[in-house]
Amino acid sequence: DTEVTQTPKHLVMGMTNKKSLKCEQHMGHRAMYWYKQKAKKPPELMFVYSYEKLSINESVPSRFSPECPNSSLLNLHLHALQPEDSALYLCASSQVGGLAGELFFGEGSRLTVL
């Protein structure tokens, strides 16, 4: 299985809502990532988890809260978002160590904040 699965594919939420994005991989990867992507722009790194511990937080506002319950799952909890947070949120995974580097991306969750 070489897939990274993200749910939901589309999400519309109001600024006062609380929602979560979910990501799952079964490739045995021990690094998992959240990226944010605006249309025709490169993915921007938000968070990196390595061995289920938060390793990188790229100064992301606290209204985004990541969680890594186990080595296969990654969540992104959303609360009190702003319309400018509307974007494609991509989850990715990779090996750690050895010939690390290649990221496997999920299809993304397209978020619209009203």
Place this chain on the structure above:
Amino acid sequence: GENVEQHPSTLSVQEGDSAVIKCTYSDSASNYFPWYKQELGKRPQLIIDIRSNVGEKKDQRIAVTLNKTAKHFSLHITETQPEDSAVYFCAASDNAGGTSYGKLTFGQGTILTVHP
């Protein structure tokens, strides 16, 4: 931190022509350079990558060259086809091997359009 510049931002070619996209990077410690293709509404997908101990790598119609001294790398697509139309991103990382992981810095992207 690493900075990756990518040119051109848009590229339009006729079917069958070659396309070249160029990237420069700033961090001499970077040693892994992937290229991603992203079709409209789809995920970025790795199409080719190169590590710093190699100067050139080819996979059918796609090739990547790396000049570590000049800190630049390029994507070459030959015999382009309409299905090659997409946004292409270069990236650089200093984590190939060792105990770290894939913190990639992406270029700004190139919109490639191949006209039939």
